Amino acid sequence: MEKFHWDKLHEPLSLFLFLVLFLSYQLPSSAYTLPDKYFVNCGSKNNINVTSRTFVGDLNSDSVSFTKKSSSVRDNSQASGTPSLYQTARIFWQRSSYEFEINTNGTYLVRLHFFNSSGLPAAVFDVLASGFILLHNFTVQNSSSFPLIEEFILSIPIGKFFIYFVPQGSSFAFVNAIEVFPAPPNFIYDKAPQISQGSSSNEYNGILSRALKTIHRINVGGQTLTPENDTLFRTWLPDDNYLYNPDTAKNSQFYVGRPNYIDLVNEFIAPDLVYKTAKEMNINTSRPSNNFNITWSYDVTGNAKNLIRVHFCDIVSQSQNGLRFFLYINSNLVQIINPYETVRLLATPFFIDFVVDSDDSGLMNISIGPDTSLTQSRTAFLNGVEIMEMMRETDLVPITNESNQKPIFIIVGSVLGGLVLVCILGGVLFMVLKRRKPKAVETSNWTPLNAYRGSTHGDGKMPQLSTLSTEGTVIASPVPNLNLGLKIPFVEIQLATNNFDKKLQVGKGGFGNVYRGTLRDGVKVAVKRSKPGSGQGLPEFQTEIMVLSKIRHRHLVSLIGYCDEGLEMILVYEFMEKGTLRDHLYNSKLPFLSWKQRLEICIGAARGLHYLHKGASGGIIHRDVKSTNILLDENLVAKVADFGLSKSGPPGQTHVSTVVKGTFGYLDPEYFRTQQLTEKSDVYSFGVVLLEVICARPAINPTLPGEQVNLAEWAMFCKQKGLLEQIVDPSIKVQINPNSLKKFAEIAEKCLREDGDDRPTMGDVVWDLEYALQLQQTAVAQEPHEDSTSNASSILPFPILQRFPSMSAGLGRDDMSITMEDDSDSVPSASEVFSQLKINDAR
Template sequence: MEEPLQISLFPLLLLLQSLLVLSLEYSVPDKYFINCGSKTNAGDNFVAESSIRFRFPKDSFTDAEDNKSSTAPPLYRTARIFPSSSTYKFGVDQRGYHLVRLHFYAFSSSRNLSATARFDVSVPGFWLLRNFTLEKYSNSARVEEFYLNIDNDSFQIDFRPLESHIAFVNAIELFRLPDNFISDDFTGDIHISSSVLHTSYRLNVGGPELNKTEDDELRRNWEEDDQYAINGIKYESSINLKYKGDDSSYVGLAATKFIGPDPVYRTARVMNSKSEMDTDLFNITWKLGVKRNTTYFVRAHFYDVTSTPVGILKFSLYTYNNMRQLIKSEFDQNAVPFPFYYDFVVDSDEWEIMNITVGPDKSSTIKNAFLNGLEVMEITNTRGPSSVKEPPNQSHLHLKQGLGFGALAVICILVGLILFRKFRKDEFGKTLDWSPLNAKGGGSSHGRRGSSHGSSIANLNLGLKISFQEIQSATNNFHRKRIIGKGGFGNVYKGNLKNGLKVAVKRCEPGSSGQGLPEFQAEIMVLSRIRHRHLVSLIGYCDERSEMILVYEYMEKGTLRDHLYNSNLPSLSWKQRLEICIGAARGLNYLHKGAAGGIIHRDVKSTNILLDENHIAKVADFGLSRTGSLDQQQPHVTTGVKGTFGYLDPEYFRSQQLTEKSDVYSFGVVLLEVLCARPAIAVDPAIPREQANLAEWGIFCKNKGTLEEIIDPTIKSQIDPKSLRRFCETVEKCVQDDGCERPAMGDVLWDLEYSLQLQRGARVRKVEDDSSSTASASLQLANVRRLPSLSSLDETDDMAILKIDESGSAVGSVFSQMKFDDDRAFGLFQIETRDSYTVQRI
């Protein structure tokens, strides 16, 4: 009997498994690469737009370059033009992280695209570009690149031209990225997968610019780092790279060829020489221009091209001179290095410069550091529209109109009931307290203005509304020459209203990840309720067309910081600086103790203290302010930590309990800035790390008795020793680590006024020159222990308390008790403030 035929299935299973692995290996998809507005392909990748069935509005059209002999690449010789809102719709084969690239090129044609194009670009849920334009004709393409997570079977990109303008695009790229290309694991509270990453920088550190089609499989462009790097020399290796990331047995930040291509890891920037390697303070720094107060995703690439296999190199990675990560060059068991990377998130400050630094670790036996590649991407969380509405079918038009009128009627009834209830409450004298706004806004257009408390528009001061058209006219349509500043909220423009009033116009940049709706509402609701000589005045606001615009009084001299360092403005005298500090302290004291009900500013810094044409200080920017009835039983507000690094109260940072003393700490840092003309956090990599934090360094110098060495040299000879001593004591009390040891703002104000009197050499004198009053004619104010400040009075407005003349002097009468070294004196005193603080017994 024949044996049955036996076939082993094991080799077949191995073959099937290998085929499955090969099928799962990532390769760059062949779609979508679109040559917009063209009927022909461009190069090897981009296909004609006409070969894909897109539906555009009837007014959409294509445009082609007139001069075919131009040097413009073929990809940029055609464009799709949109006079009205339009959409590209794509089918998505596989959900996950995708890359979107938009190509723009102002080529020569019958239409001047650079002059007539101004538009917004959005995808479902997010704005990609706002108020986008090609400011001038350029012979190079402008490519905007985004990373985003697509969790649907379809995807669309919407183009919306602004009024009287057009939108256009020359080419679009959309394709899926490899799995685990970007992870949420390291980011804590920030969820990258629910945000959009907008590429700001991609540097081939130590190497040449890389061609995106030949050197990088993901078609990324890597630029040289020469213009950004400080210190270090270029280094190139010929070693054969081994990507450990392709080995499934390794779990970590090992790179793949898609994370970074070979040419990036073959070049690096390393320390210059052995003598510099032996210096602990030596480092290599990259300075990158960024937006203020914005969150960035950073990816640093490493491949050890310098070390021998005998040891592992250790060095430190810093951002803004703060330790971020200890880097260890990675080797496998055979002592072969492999590429790896680190991801982290960085919040920029108000300086618009981000510092990334590598330097040797003190514990390492090998003193060296290197970097091979650097990517910086802006994290955008700003919610945009879900989609562009298509023109309705005519058959359904009347039904939709009917529904619209019905909804409008219901809304009108509800608004009427709300206003009626509010009117009844106000009639019976009930106070409507303002509570903190919900920090999480959502939606788009006017719908974005909602919160957990209902629509906030009803709560805003409608009497302050200014039309968008008037603001456009005041700023010459937001002309770039009118820009006088920029912050996390957006650009600030100088404007002139129809009545001739000069104003500062702060326009929110909706596409940024900086301040937004809650700050916009808070600013209006705070400043519409209070008025003070040392708080910047809100002239009006605009919330039309999804705009968030604030209009303030114009402050001729700019910010306090502009007059202290990093500018060409004349140096302020010590007396001017004291008067400015006193003015700012008056404004803050009014916020804390005035009739406004206890407002904590939460972002006190030198850029938020503005100066008018007479150098009168006014506190500005109340977008982060919090309010509430603070008393001895509940002296704090529990809230998420917000503020500016370097000014942030350490106790607030630890406990998340915000108090008035948090403003006092920040103001103490400002006082140190005024004295030393140095930033709160040093951005110069040449400054030793122990001197980077001004508050810590200033207190260290004071305790050591060397504070005079860091005083601004332009004012050192002007300062009276007694005035300096009192000022420094005030600073020291303000920046105490424990909030309960800090003085109240009213006490800070009194100390500053006292320091000014010591500087002026003020003295108590008699009413009549020949009087034989028991009060000594030569009694010096230095003997006075306590004199209440006019600004510390708990009144609704210092304009109501004091009589202000045109020169700015303030005169008032108060009952005061003055304690002298030898006896007490009681009485009514008349105090004149500004050019002299003479105290007279009446």
């Protein structure tokens, strides 16, 4: 009884404590109020109010300081409609910084504002903070007529927080406005499921230790949301431009009241307007089956790690029911979405985070689809998507407080002591240098290298390339087992590209930028430079060098050298004057290729691939055959390029078991299903290239009607219906001999067969293409003979082709057994034997 009496007395107190604890979980936003700092109007002494925020002029701010070696500018040439916040900027001519005093540990939102004012688009610079490169070689495009806002999410400790601006080369850096303010509690969680390519997942820990860069923030099913109608001054874009097939989805809206913020989501995670709109399946009740998916495709950085947040709020159901559907990322099933296992009421928001690695395609596909096992409610919905790139750390950013002041007597003592030490060391160094030849010095990580800095001999003359030292301190992991004779000092590459002048940039890919350059011996080169400090693409970098340093062929792009000094990963190739095959097929500014030229290009590329498969010891599978990886020299001679994904195996091995990697639209469906890579996977991809050549359209074109999106499917359908001539490139239609066209289409069809064993070898393809060329050059049109080495007939049934997305995973570091080969072709040319035969007697 006594114990019971004690419990009764404390029952009200226990209930009160329970309610406090319950409300603390149910109302996490109650502990957060919109901040009032830091909002900085750069280059100005005026304060400006923008959407409930006061941007304080940095010239008058007591809480924000900046490097004094800078200047403020005002653009008076802008029209009166230009927002006041973007009429001023701060310009930095050397490495400089803004300094903020952080009083509370936590997660912070950092936004940098840039505007295309007169003259400022010429700026090229880096932005760094908290040990991360936030922006690299950043520039504001000339075509931009709106402010560009780059947003980052950082974990910042108490103390001084620096944002560094580092001009590149002889350029400068600038910024119009800066925001630094704490995010709400639990805005970003430290762990999330990490999705692998094999559809399995494990937990990723340490998200808060990375800097996150917002790449996409999408209001699915709704309109553009601006800072005026967002709780944290964010911008959300509509999703329509990202839909793979708009016909699969329709918009839904919630008109009554607010969403039910009763679980662990509040209005700061996403505003009401995100959760009150959605895309759901556009179900056609007249069709017996509605088992399609809704797919969105987003541009992302290739080979990067991303945090993906998907938002859900069931506004499509009339009542709580058995609704259940599937969520896919890059065609991997990552989650079964059952809203009412997560929340308790209709119109209740929730979100799910995933950590996902992007592949080198530069695309991230997100799909939702129905659970077909349900007897009702076969639908799916999505309210919002956020994609945040997880930035890599770099040693280039000092994390220490560089404003710490030392007592003056320590500084004076250090200087005097240093002078004495310098005198002593100077004498020793002089004696050593008299006996030692100077070596090339590595360039600073920060200061752009002058033309002849650190690379002259004692006579002041520039040494030849072969005499330059390749020594230097290696910060990154060196590339193992490579041909050191191909190493080129970083200084030489800087000289060849005028310190990576933007005017010399000729391309950009997942690995990095490509520049045109000229070595000091006059050789023109193409320089492919990875994003400095990113560490991305190391396996591809190693594979490319190991493959190209050991093989030579007239139809394979030659590797001239490479550089792996410091944090740099650079590949130097022979320069291909005419660019990519894709450029000549789709770029209307370039002269169109005749049918004969296209045939000769296809033959050359096929010979290069055949040499890879059969001419090198053990055989090499390219694994990324596409029109952008077929380059043309000044004489339009085709050369296969980009061997970063290549695989090799022991002699006699029929396949290589590996995770799937390739490019969307070119991927071999058999390889996708079995994860067994064979030479015939390259053959399939080359078949898609052949269709590009004849039709002059991309392998995938999402803007076309659904049945025409995939070129392989569409072209084979047209061939089967006898309509292939209707999709032939109009610029060459009148040139093509019908027999040559028929033979060429037959070759493409054979390459695209579903079963790899039924596809020809690349040697067979070379022969058939040579035959198609001879048919084109024959004066009298004749029916093509069934003479190919694979004995295929155009009357064979066509395969049912399936569309598979791009899949990617890390490249294994397999040992390669490759021997040096000469430039000779290893398959006989059909033209060499054709002259010995009469056309009617051709086999």
